[in-house]
Amino acid sequence: MHRIARRGLAVLTTALVVASGAACGRGSSNSTSASVPGVTDTEIVIGTHQPLTGPAAAGYSKISAASKAYFEYVNGNGGVNGRKITYKVMDDGYNPANTQQVVRQLVLQDKVFAILNGLGTPTHTGVLDFLNTNKVPDLFVASGSLSWNQPGKYPYTFGYNPDYTIEGKIIANYLKANFADQKVCVFGQHDDFGADGLKGVQAVLGASGVTHSETYDVTNTNVAPAIGALKAAGCQVTISFSVPGFTALALGTAARVGFKTQWVVSNVGADYATLSGLLKAAGTPLLEGMLSTSYLPAVDDTANPWISLFRKLNEQYNNSAPFDGNVEYGFSVGYLFVQALKAAGKNLTRQGIVQTVEKGGFTGPGIAPFRYSKTDHSGYGGLQMAKVQGGKQLLFGPVYVTDDATGPVQESSPTQQAPPDKGIPA
Amino acid sequence: MRRSTLLRHLGITALAALILFVLTYVLDPFRDYQLATAAAYLCAAAGLTVLTGLNGQLSLGHGALMAIGAYAVALSQNRFSAHGVTALWTLPVSLAAGVVTATVCGAVIGVAAARLRGPYLAGLTLVVAIAVPAMATVFGGVFHGDQGLSVWLPPVPAALGENFPFEQWQAWLALTAALLTMLLLANLIRSRFGRTLRAVRDNEVAARLAGISVARTQVLAFVVSAACAGLGGGMFAVLAQSVSPSAFTLTLSLNLLLAVVVGGLGSLAGAVWGSLLLVLLPYWTDALVGRLVLSPALHQRLAGNLPLAIFGLLLIVVMIAAPGGIQGLLNRAGRWVRGRRPGRPARRAEPFAQEAEPPAPAASRT
Numbered sequence: 001m002h003r004i005a006r007r008g009l010a011v012l013t014t015a016l017v018v019a020s021g022a023a024c025g026r027g028s029s030n031s032t033s034a035s036v037p038g039v040t041d042t043e044i045v046i047g048t049h050q051p052l053t054g055p056a057a058a059g060y061s062k063i064s065a066a067s068k069a070y071f072e073y074v075n076g077n078g079g080v081n082g083r084k085i086t087y088k089v090m091d092d093g094y095n096p097a098n099t100q101q102v103v104r105q106l107v108l109q110d111k112v113f114a115i116l117n118g119l120g121t122p123t124h125t126g127v128l129d130f131l132n133t134n135k136v137p138d139l140f141v142a143s144g145s146l147s148w149n150q151p152g153k154y155p156y157t158f159g160y161n162p163d164y165t166i167e168g169k170i171i172a173n174y175l176k177a178n179f180a181d182q183k184v185c186v187f188g189q190h191d192d193f194g195a196d197g198l199k200g201v202q203a204v205l206g207a208s209g210v211t212h213s214e215t216y217d218v219t220n221t222n223v224a225p226a227i228g229a230l231k232a233a234g235c236q237v238t239i240s241f242s243v244p245g246f247t248a249l250a251l252g253t254a255a256r257v258g259f260k261t262q263w264v265v266s267n268v269g270a271d272y273a274t275l276s277g278l279l280k281a282a283g284t285p286l287l288e289g290m291l292s293t294s295y296l297p298a299v300d301d302t303a304n305p306w307i308s309l310f311r312k313l314n315e316q317y318n319n320s321a322p323f324d325g326n327v328e329y330g331f332s333v334g335y336l337f338v339q340a341l342k343a344a345g346k347n348l349t350r351q352g353i354v355q356t357v358e359k360g361g362f363t364g365p366g367i368a369p370f371r372y373s374k375t376d377h378s379g380y381g382g383l384q385m386a387k388v389q390g391g392k393q394l395l396f397g398p399v400y401v402t403d404d405a406t407g408p409v410q411e412s413s414p415t416q417q418a419p420p421d422k423g424i425p426a
Numbered sequence: 427m428r429r430s431t432l433l434r435h436l437g438i439t440a441l442a443a444l445i446l447f448v449l450t451y452v453l454d455p456f457r458d459y460q461l462a463t464a465a466a467y468l469c470a471a472a473g474l475t476v477l478t479g480l481n482g483q484l485s486l487g488h489g490a491l492m493a494i495g496a497y498a499v500a501l502s503q504n505r506f507s508a509h510g511v512t513a514l515w516t517l518p519v520s521l522a523a524g525v526v527t528a529t530v531c532g533a534v535i536g537v538a539a540a541r542l543r544g545p546y547l548a549g550l551t552l553v554v555a556i557a558v559p560a561m562a563t564v565f566g567g568v569f570h571g572d573q574g575l576s577v578w579l580p581p582v583p584a585a586l587g588e589n590f591p592f593e594q595w596q597a598w599l600a601l602t603a604a605l606l607t608m609l610l611l612a613n614l615i616r617s618r619f620g621r622t623l624r625a626v627r628d629n630e631v632a633a634r635l636a637g638i639s640v641a642r643t644q645v646l647a648f649v650v651s652a653a654c655a656g657l658g659g660g661m662f663a664v665l666a667q668s669v670s671p672s673a674f675t676l677t678l679s680l681n682l683l684l685a686v687v688v689g690g691l692g693s694l695a696g697a698v699w700g701s702l703l704l705v706l707l708p709y710w711t712d713a714l715v716g717r718l719v720l721s722p723a724l725h726q727r728l729a730g731n732l733p734l735a736i737f738g739l740l741l742i743v744v745m746i747a748a749p750g751g752i753q754g755l756l757n758r759a760g761r762w763v764r765g766r767r768p769g770r771p772a773r774r775a776e777p778f779a780q781e782a783e784p785p786a787p788a789a790s791r792t
Contacts, residue, residue: 097673108456126668
């Protein structure tokens with residue numbers, strides 16, 4: 001008899017524990033009775049998943065802080081249509097499994113209006129289905145993968161960074177013109193990031209144009225075998241599609257094994273301040289002469305009005321954090337999101353913001369145009385080359401634009417306009 | 427006697443199924459998702475508690491077995507989707523494939539480990555825990571490396587209505603798997619095989635003298651727990667709708683072990699407590715850290731590491747104060763309550779009476 005009593009007690013206790021957990025959850029969850037999740041008359045709640053810890057945290061952890069700082073500035077000036085923006089930043093440690101958990105928490109429990117600037121190709125790929133099934137706007141993904149540009153399959157997802165294929169094509173085009181007849185190799189991340197970049201390079205140089213290619217895994221910091229293989233292949237120019245931590249590893253390992261090559265690094269992992277922070281004293285000689293690409297003005301370009309605006313906001317609202325490419329990126333994304341919110345109007349809905357972004361026509365700090373349209377959900381469509389000279393990373397040459405497919409790489413004039421009054425979109 | 431055990435267990439399972447079914451309606455989708463995650467953990471934890479608690483084999487590699495089950499389900503589901511088969515029966519078939527694959531691997535590991543005891547067995551399973559997820563990177567063509575695979579799932583059956591929450595459907599799937607696992611394991615524990623397991627754990631020499639094949643028993647125990655882990659991993663794939671090696675690190679194996687020990691080693695109810703703790707503890711510590719006003723740097727450090735730290739502290743406290751875990755405490759409380767009432771003393775003791783409290787003269791082993 002007591003066995004049944006004990007079993008009954010166990011069942012009852014389980015039910016009580018779970019029910020109390022549910023009750024706690026019910027009490028704490030922000031029940032906005034408004035029909036649009038995350039939007040009230042006074043507040044817009046958005047969320048993101050970022051690698052605040054882990055192998056990709058170097059540099060990237062500063063992006064969300066900068067975006068938050070920009071939103072604080074906008075909130076202090078009345079918000080958007082009277083609503084203040086609340087930005088919930090969750091750490092996923094660049095681990096796709098954690099991204100699943102935190103994104104579900106943001107959407108199901110915190111009931112955010114949209115996911116902004118989710119960072120990482122491997123991490124964000126896993127939540128595309130979930131976000132689009134739940135019709136959550138997935139805006140301005142912080143990655144250049146082609147996966148975000150699938151308007152038919154994922155109508156709520158929009159990219160922001162230039163696609164890696166575009167970047168590969170532009171880099172290859174530059175090398176063809178300036179480093180002709182030199183052996184070109186590719187060192188890339190072992191996922192869509194590296195694979196798309198390599199595809200872009202091969203689209204312009206041809207499959208035979210790439211002498212050798214190597215990959216690295218984010219979970220394995222030993223890049224010596226890959227660098228050794230590149231050295232053995234006699235690479236004179238090495239294109240690197242790597243996150244900042246692994247760019248630093250590659251440069252350092254190459255110096256250690258005596259591998260001399262012209263490095264051309266993807267904009268994703270080429271920020272000078274981040275890299276010199278990682279390489280420390282060795283940074284100055286190793287980074288000299290490094291080529292890279294960029295779609296935002298150079299951090300060292302003090303004459304640029306956007307840079308001075310962002311630097312000022314950085315001092316006032318971001319605790320004067322060291323101003324580098326990641327901080328600039330965070331401010332730029334924040335600016336674009338506020339632009340989209342203002343354009344969507346007072347009657348803010350999830351469908352509404354998606355349509356607003358598809359209408360496009362946004363101008364901001366970017367030097368290349370956005371490609372947003374009903375049939376194209378990718379972000380920036382062009383890049384400019386950058387070079388590190390005398391400890392400064394500055395842009396040079398024309399702006400190149402191209403597409404994901406077989407279109408040619410063309411030169412274009414910069415699209416950057418002066419920032420609006422007070423630095424808040426009209 | 428045997429028939430009444432089966433009927434009794436079926437009755438309990440039916441009752442639990444009813445309560446949980448109602449619960450999934452009461453809870454909101456996020457809680458349903460947490461419940462589903464706990465159920466997935468329970469599948470693996472139940473198997474592990476039988477292996478470690480009732481058979482004395484310490485396994486640090488159950489995360490790898492879960493990974494094997496998960497990847498098998500992912501590959502199977504994606505193969506179905508590629509051939510355009512979208513019916514609902516693809517899901518049980520894939521899960522069965524996951525269980526079978528994990529069972530086969532469990533058999534291989536079990537045979538390799540049959541001669542090993544204690545720390546040596548733990549070492550072997552540790553190697554498995556680290557090596558197996560790394561295979562996803564080595565055989566990148568099939569397993570897609572660090573990025574992992576997304577798992578295609580059949581949609582919620584139309585009969586349930588347009589707006590049926592997907593999380594509730596996932597909760598139903600996970601709870602079905604968990605209840606099935608619990609039923610089968612409960613029957614196994616009460617059977618002759620369960621007795622054999624415990625005999626081998628308590629005294630190998632005596633068991634051998636009694637005619638029990640020790641190696642066979644240990645391999646079978648490993649196989650059973652591997653099947654459970656494979657089912658748990660398959661459910662992981664269904665819940666997350668993706669698989670990647672970073673979801674099945676060594677931390678997962680250690681967490682499973684922590685869960686069964688803190689919950690109550692050797693008891694299925696303990697596995698339930700442990701699974702709930704695995705899901706709720708990170709959630710509660712996140713909420714706690716969120717309430718505190720901290721500098722961003724400190725917040726960053728705490729957010730990732732506090733759940734682990736608390737779990738570790740909890741383990742130490744449990745080992746010192748209550749070696750029987752949560753279930754042991756509940757049993758003690760239950761006995762204390764019964765002891766207050768006039769009547770005969772407890773007829774039965776729990777499976778771990780030896781460790782939980784000093785030898786009770788009236789205690790008899792089941």
